[in-house]
Amino acid sequence: MxxxxxxxxxxxxxxxxxxxxxxxxxxxxxxxxxxxxxxxxxxxxxxxxxxxxxxxxxxxxxxxxxxxxxxxxxxxxxxxxxxxxxxxxxxxxxxxxxxxxxxxGAIERRYVFRLVSRRAPVVVDAGWVWQVAYGLDIDKMRAGAAHLIGKHDFTTFRSSICQAQSPVKSLDELSIEEIPSRTGIEYRFTIRARSFLHNQVRSFVGTLERVGAGAWHPDQVREALDAKERAACGPVCPGHGLYLDEVIYQTDPFAGP
Structure with missing residues (x-):
């Protein structure tokens, strides 16, 4: 067939x-x-x-x-x-x-998460971004994200119903870009790895948002990672800001002859 x-x-x-x-x-x-x-x-x-x-x-x-x-x-x-x-x-x-x-056959998956900071309700992008009404500190979020890069036991950032055999994964990228607009700021997260645990990306972003808002110190991300306990994770952010952006293969199946 x-x-x-x-x-x-x-x-x-x-x-x-x-x-x-x-x-x-x-x-x-x-x-x-x-x-x-x-x-x-x-x-x-x-x-x-x-x-x-x-x-x-x-x-x-x-x-x-x-x-x-x-x-x-x-x-x-x-x-x-x-x-x-x-x-x-x-x-x-x-x-x-x-x-x-x-x-x-996939050797890498890339997700993008869009988080918008502004007071006025989002209209055009409603359902496409996660909105918060307060400012975020991108430098603190980047410092917190740095603790997650590499190979780790990500039990803390894994859903309790995750079916993966092991919580150990290698995270290749967790970068954050600040994109100003007329009415607010978009924080665009790019997350790359071969594979992910259930709710892993949304757990990352929800935790880093707490860092950006000043509720967590960046070093608390490392402490949460080391705890290897789901209860140590920050809040899981909503799904509607998350995009499966690209799946990479050794040979691009759509590249043609």
Missing amino acids: PNYAIKIEYDGRPYHGWQRQRDVPSVQGTIEDALSKICPTPVEIQGAGRTDKGVHALGQVAHVHLDKEWQPFRLNEALNFHLRPAPISITACAQVDNDFHARF
């Missing part, structure tokens, strides 16, 4: 996360419903990352085995036609080797 990789952009607000669930809408389930319109046999797609409820994606990747060959362009167009009006778009499609696996 031919194997296809698809790149996906979606608004996570209407969905209870990526993974298909009974009786609630999911991104995976919606795409599989669209596939059922063009494929007579039931199929299951495998995503590179299981984003949580409300989390968005600009570069989610999935693969699917179909019972017949399609020109990638035609498959891309057919899926987007049957996905309407769902806020999901297939932005690239490619036929790949049968052993390509969107999840297990």
Whole structure:
């Protein structure tokens, strides 16, 4: 059966996360419903990352085995036609080797989190950013983030329902950019690693926001990490400011010949 990789952009607000669930809408389930319109046999797609409820994606990747060959362009167009009006778009499609696996073949995942500081309610970006009404100190947040880079036991920043076999992960980047606007400041977090624990990114950002607000000293991030206890974590921030930005493979499946 031919194997296809698809790149996906979606608004996570209407969905209870990526993974298909009974009786609630999911991104995976919606795409599989669209596939059922063009494929007579039931199929299951495998995503590179299981984003949580409300989390968005600009570069989610999935693969699917179909019972017949399609020109990638035609498959891309057919899926987007049957996905309407769902806020999901297939932005690239490619036929790949049968052993390509969107999840297990990924060598890096990059997430972006958008945090906006301003008094007036956000309107245009509502549902796309996490807003706080007070100022944040980016230097303190960067100092706190530095404690998290590298290979650590991230039990403190791991959801109690996380199913990963080990809490030990290597974090390659946790950088913060300050972007002034006419009405406030956006703090854009970029987080890179091969893989993540459940709620790890949102736990990082929620904790660093406390540092930026002055409620935590930057060194308390290290103390929380060393505690290896979930209770030592700061608050978990909301999902709607988080984006799965890109999934990296040894060979780009969408690069073409």
